[in-house]
Amino acid sequence: MSAPRAPRSTVFRGALLVTQDAQRRVLRGDLRVEEGRITAVGAPAPAAEEEVDASGFAIVPGFVNAHTHVAMNPLRGIADDRELAGFLEVLFAVDAHRTEADVEAGARAGIAEMLLSGTTSFLDLYYFEDAVARAVESLGIRGFLGWAVLDPELTTQKGVPTENARAFLGRWKGHPLVTPLVAPQGVYVCNRETWIRAREVAEEGGTLLHYHVSETRREVHEHQTKTGRRPVVWLEEIGVLGPRSVAAHAVWLTGEEIRLLATRNVGVAHCPSSNLKLASGGVAPVVELREAGATVGFGTDSVASNNSLSMLREMHLGGLVQKNQRWDATVLSAQELLDMATREGTRLLGRESDLGSLEIGKQGDFFLLRLDHPTLLPARPEAIVSHLAYSASEEAVDSVYVAGVPVVRQRTLSRADWSSIRRAGEAAAESLWSSRPKK
Ligand SMILES: [Zn+2]
Numbered sequence: 001m002s003a004p005r006a007p008r009s010t011v012f013r014g015a016l017l018v019t020q021d022a023q024r025r026v027l028r029g030d031l032r033v034e035e036g037r038i039t040a041v042g043a044p045a046p047a048a049e050e051e052v053d054a055s056g057f058a059i060v061p062g063f064v065n066a067h068t069h070v071a072m073n074p075l076r077g078i079a080d081d082r083e084l085a086g087f088l089e090v091l092f093a094v095d096a097h098r099t100e101a102d103v104e105a106g107a108r109a110g111i112a113e114m115l116l117s118g119t120t121s122f123l124d125l126y127y128f129e130d131a132v133a134r135a136v137e138s139l140g141i142r143g144f145l146g147w148a149v150l151d152p153e154l155t156t157q158k159g160v161p162t163e164n165a166r167a168f169l170g171r172w173k174g175h176p177l178v179t180p181l182v183a184p185q186g187v188y189v190c191n192r193e194t195w196i197r198a199r200e201v202a203e204e205g206g207t208l209l210h211y212h213v214s215e216t217r218r219e220v221h222e223h224q225t226k227t228g229r230r231p232v233v234w235l236e237e238i239g240v241l242g243p244r245s246v247a248a249h250a251v252w253l254t255g256e257e258i259r260l261l262a263t264r265n266v267g268v269a270h271c272p273s274s275n276l277k278l279a280s281g282g283v284a285p286v287v288e289l290r291e292a293g294a295t296v297g298f299g300t301d302s303v304a305s306n307n308s309l310s311m312l313r314e315m316h317l318g319g320l321v322q323k324n325q326r327w328d329a330t331v332l333s334a335q336e337l338l339d340m341a342t343r344e345g346t347r348l349l350g351r352e353s354d355l356g357s358l359e360i361g362k363q364g365d366f367f368l369l370r371l372d373h374p375t376l377l378p379a380r381p382e383a384i385v386s387h388l389a390y391s392a393s394e395e396a397v398d399s400v401y402v403a404g405v406p407v408v409r410q411r412t413l414s415r416a417d418w419s420s421i422r423r424a425g426e427a428a429a430e431s432l433w434s435s436r437p438k439k
Pocket residue numbers: 067068069125212248301302
């Protein structure tokens with residue numbers, strides 16, 4: 001199925017615009033996009049090649065999923081109801097059987113799921129990232145793709161992972177939709193030399209570093225036993241903490257570690273569903289991180305531990321857990337939750353000047369939300385942010401644009417056929433599920 005030519009310019013008439021600009025304005029008016037960028041917001045806009053009556057829709061900046069492993073979609077449900085160590089045992093056993101072709105099939109299925117729920121950018125950590133990059137390119141989402149790095153003796157990758165990551169950066173540098181980056185898996189599989197080399201490769205490539213940190217008490221305890229330091233303190237001591245990096249999870253932190261992440265400008269991807277399902281215990285200190293000045297976005301983690309890639313679910317759950325944990329309904333307001341899923345996510349990626357809000361000059365990354373959906377009643381401007389944070393169904397996401405190009409229209413992928421993506425995903429699942437440990 002070949003992609004239809006995207007119009008050079010499109011104007012959406014009379015939409016409810018959830019701008020997410022500096023004043024967080026919600027206004028009724030026009031949105032115009034030309035050559036991929038937004039050229040008018042709110043006021044009556046000049047004509048365009050394509051005219052869309054958007055009066056029945058809200059237009060919302062696309063969500064940023066700040067931590068996932070998108071190619072794992074064929075593994076949804078394969079390792080439920082286990083703690084992290086048992087979960088990883090199953091996943092590592094299955095991972096050893098993965099091929100580049102089934103990673104691509106899985107990534108296509110995952111990207112389809114994300115687009116159909118309003119996500120336009122995602123931050124990924126996996127291997128065979130060239131296959132994920134091809135899926136990004138063909139389906140038209142924006143992929144920030146981290147090549148997984150482990151110690152050479154602990155990986156099934158051929159060659160040295162940090163050097164594989166460096167080569168990956170070279171292959172995709174400058175691509176309009178793919179941003180290649182370096183992704184050390186975590187302190188439990190990366191030694192000091194691996195971390196330092198990963199940081200160097202990212203800096204030389206002018207790109208991001210993405211990693212898991214302090215997800216469980218066990219990880220923290222084992223690292224402390226081995227090195228005498230908690231993971232975040234240790235990463236600071238070896239010179240890894242710094243800007244242009246995103247730490248996923250960050251559940252078990254001391255006050256000192258919260259301050260370190262904030263002052264070193266390390267972004268945090270908060271993954272409430274995954275933490276709750278794997279019973280990481282406690283609650284990630286999202287409020288304290290934000291108060292300390294850290295940027296915090298939401299990540300779904302993979303569908304093996306979530307089991308969804310929906311950012312709407314993540315906002316809802318993330319907000320409720322923080323409120324309940326603190327006996328304080330005022331923390332993380334609906335507006336703050338939406339900020340974390342949009343603007344803050346783009347800040348984590350270092351792209352806040354280009355993405356994350358409906359403002360003139362920014363990329364046309366947004367989705368149209370059906371205001372007549374039952375989960376959006378009453379569809380009042382004053383309540384739209386609340387509905388996004390707490391009630392809107394993924395089914396209300398009607399159309400999705402990335403760089404002004406329609407990638408979903410009326411809940412149908414524009415550049416690929418879901419039935420063929422589904423068949424390939426099921427075929428990949430067939431062989432992967434048969435390779436899982438039986439116990
Ligand atoms: Zn993860």
